Amino acid sequence: MAHEATHEHKSASKRIWTVFGILSVLTLVEVLLGIFRPEWFTETTLLYMSLLNWIFIILTLYKAYYITWAFMHMDHETKGLRRSVVWTVIFLVAYLVFILLTEGDYIYEVYKSGHIAWDF
Amino acid sequence: MDATVARTGTEGKTWGGGSKSPLKASYGKMMMWYFITSDALTFSAFLAAYGFSRFKFLDEWPIADEVFNHFPFLHGVDAPMYYVALMTFILIFSSVTMVLAVDAGHQLKKGKVTTYLFLTIIGGLIFVGSQAWEWKNFIKGEHGAIETANGRILHFVNAEGERVSLKDVATPIEGVRTEHENNNGVWFLKEPSTMSSYSLEEVIKGFETKDDFLVRTHVLNEEEDHSKVRKVLSREESLEILKNNAVGVVEGANLTHNEYGPPLFADFFFFITGFHGFHVFTGVLINIIIFINVVLGTYEKRRSYEMVEKVGLYWHFVDLVWVFVFTFFYLV
Numbered sequence: 001m002a003h004e005a006t007h008e009h010k011s012a013s014k015r016i017w018t019v020f021g022i023l024s025v026l027t028l029v030e031v032l033l034g035i036f037r038p039e040w041f042t043e044t045t046l047l048y049m050s051l052l053n054w055i056f057i058i059l060t061l062y063k064a065y066y067i068t069w070a071f072m073h074m075d076h077e078t079k080g081l082r083r084s085v086v087w088t089v090i091f092l093v094a095y096l097v098f099i100l101l102t103e104g105d106y107i108y109e110v111y112k113s114g115h116i117a118w119d120f
Numbered sequence: 121m122d123a124t125v126a127r128t129g130t131e132g133k134t135w136g137g138g139s140k141s142p143l144k145a146s147y148g149k150m151m152m153w154y155f156i157t158s159d160a161l162t163f164s165a166f167l168a169a170y171g172f173s174r175f176k177f178l179d180e181w182p183i184a185d186e187v188f189n190h191f192p193f194l195h196g197v198d199a200p201m202y203y204v205a206l207m208t209f210i211l212i213f214s215s216v217t218m219v220l221a222v223d224a225g226h227q228l229k230k231g232k233v234t235t236y237l238f239l240t241i242i243g244g245l246i247f248v249g250s251q252a253w254e255w256k257n258f259i260k261g262e263h264g265a266i267e268t269a270n271g272r273i274l275h276f277v278n279a280e281g282e283r284v285s286l287k288d289v290a291t292p293i294e295g296v297r298t299e300h301e302n303n304n305g306v307w308f309l310k311e312p313s314t315m316s317s318y319s320l321e322e323v324i325k326g327f328e329t330k331d332d333f334l335v336r337t338h339v340l341n342e343e344e345d346h347s348k349v350r351k352v353l354s355r356e357e358s359l360e361i362l363k364n365n366a367v368g369v370v371e372g373a374n375l376t377h378n379e380y381g382p383p384l385f386a387d388f389f390f391f392i393t394g395f396h397g398f399h400v401f402t403g404v405l406i407n408i409i410i411f412i413n414v415v416l417g418t419y420e421k422r423r424s425y426e427m428v429e430k431v432g433l434y435w436h437f438v439d440l441v442w443v444f445v446f447t448f449f450y451l452v
Contacts, residue, residue: 012223020216027212031205034185034451053452060447064440071219071436073429080134081143081150085157093164100168104175111176 019070026059152430156437159399163441166395167448170388180272180338182381184450190257204450207250208442211400214243215439222432225425230414233428237411240435244404251397258380258389261372264316265379266323268365272338273381277352279332286369289333290318291326316369323369324362334358338381389449396445399438406431 033041033052041052068074074082130136143150174181185200192203221236264286266274276284327333335358340348353361370379378386410431419425 011227013220016216016219016223020212023212024209027205027208030447030451031201031208034201056447056451060443063443067215067436067440067443071215071439072433073222077153078142078144081145081153084143085153088157089160089164092161093168096164096168097171100172101175104172105178107176108178112179 015070019066023063023066026063030056030059146426148430149426149433152433156433159437160441163392163395163444166388166392167444170392170448173382173384173388177382177384179340180381182338182385187258187380188254188450190254192253201450203250203254204446207247207254208446210243210250211247211439211442214240214247215436217243218432218435222425222429225419225428228420228423228425230417230420233414233419233425234411237407237414237428241404241407241411244400244407244435248397248400248404251393251400254393255390258386259372259374261370261379263379264318264369264371266320266335266362266366267368267370267377268361269367270365271383273370273379274361274366275336275338275350276327277334277336279334281336281352283336284333286316286318286323286371289326289330290322291329292318293322293325316371318369320366320369324366327362328359331355335361337361392445392449396438396441399441403431403435403438406434 033055037052041055042050044051046054068086074086128136132140134140134142145153188204189198189200190203191197191199217236217239221233221240224232224236262285263275263283266276268274276286276289278284334352334355336350336352339351341351343349368377370377372379373383373386373389375387375390376383380386410427413419414425414428419427
């Protein structure tokens with residue numbers, strides 16, 4: 001915040017480097033899993049999705065949390081600003097993703113069961 | 121004043137009616153947050169639309185490892201993920217230097233802000249350059265493919281099931297395709313870049329003579345051990361589909377044809393990474409403007425580096441979007 005600049009401000013560089021370490025390790029884990037794709041992870045299905053994809057998505061959200069809270073200083077903002085930004089995005093995106101993926105899967109089934117032929 | 125405004129008894133409290141700013145953020149910073157919110161929804165819409173199309177064409181959607189497997193100076197080496205992982209690290213690191221610049225700004229250390237902001241700009245430029253290289257490889261293509269009348273993609277494989285390129289398959293036919301050379305035409309005219317290196321006839325003629333080559337369709341079939349493998353046709357089926365269904369040769373990818381799979385994949389790739397790349401590009405431009413201001417001492421005179429913080433928000437947002445693009449385009 002603006003008024004902080006006029007006060008003496010303690011350097012946060014230690015936390016920055018810690019968060020950088022966390023983000024790097026998470027990215028490295030994602031990349032290694034992406035390269036090797038261990039069979040056990042790809043073949044175990046949990047709630048319509050392979051375990052590997054769940055891991056990717058959860059790690060991504062975890063990274064997003066760190067970027068927003070530590071790098072964008074969301075933890076210093078007021079509760080009102082934080083909620084108006086984060087909740088808006090989370091609820092609208094969750095709704096959008098649910099609707100579109102359900103619809104996409106439905107169309108896939110329609111093509112697959114041959115209601116509409118592709119041979120044109 | 122008091123006479124015209126009804127008193128609510130909440131004066132002076134957080135939501136007491138305009139005398140205080142309840143979110144305790146400056147106008148510029150608050151608006152940067154809401155811009156980011158709306159921009160995040162735009163990107164989400166793109167990625168959700170990508171998910172929709174992928175679910176719709178689940179059996180033939182390209183797997184990123186098949187498409188993005190190049191690394192600079194390692195020509196012909198299958199290196200999936202490595203390059204995009206490197207790009208991700210570059211962007212995360214430029215985010216770190218940006219937050220260090222913001223931190224130095226809080227302590228009013230002009231020199232440090234200058235250094236870190238400079239490093240951020242360099243990181244951004246490297247990232248945009250890397251993305252351009254990624255686009256180049258994608259547009260150029262690798263092995264080439266045949267497109268069928270219904271828009272499906274056919275690849276060629278040898279007896280061992282490894283991909284073979286069009287140049288291994290095709291037999292050039294005299295007269296069908298004359299290469300334009302400098303000495304037999306107007307020297308400054310180049311070959312049209314949209315023309316494929318081999319015609320469909322040449323590919324089919326070559327394929328007929330090479331008995332151990334097969335056609336691999338883009339349809340993912342589930343094997344007995346649950347692994348998903350693209351379906352390879354028998355020799356007879358291969359010849360039949362080439363003669364009856366093939367309509368053209370595809371090399372590389374553009375908005376209407378894509379040798380890696382459905383053109384939609386290419387469209388989404390160009391649109392989403394392009395839109396993100398445009399954000400990085402504008403982020404770099406804004407960073408440069410702020411960098412000049414820092415060097416000129418504008419914020420030193422103001423005794424506040426909040427402007428660095430605001431562009432920092434934008435820059436971190438660009439990084440944040442990439443984290444999601446990386447996951448949904450390259451990993452999942």
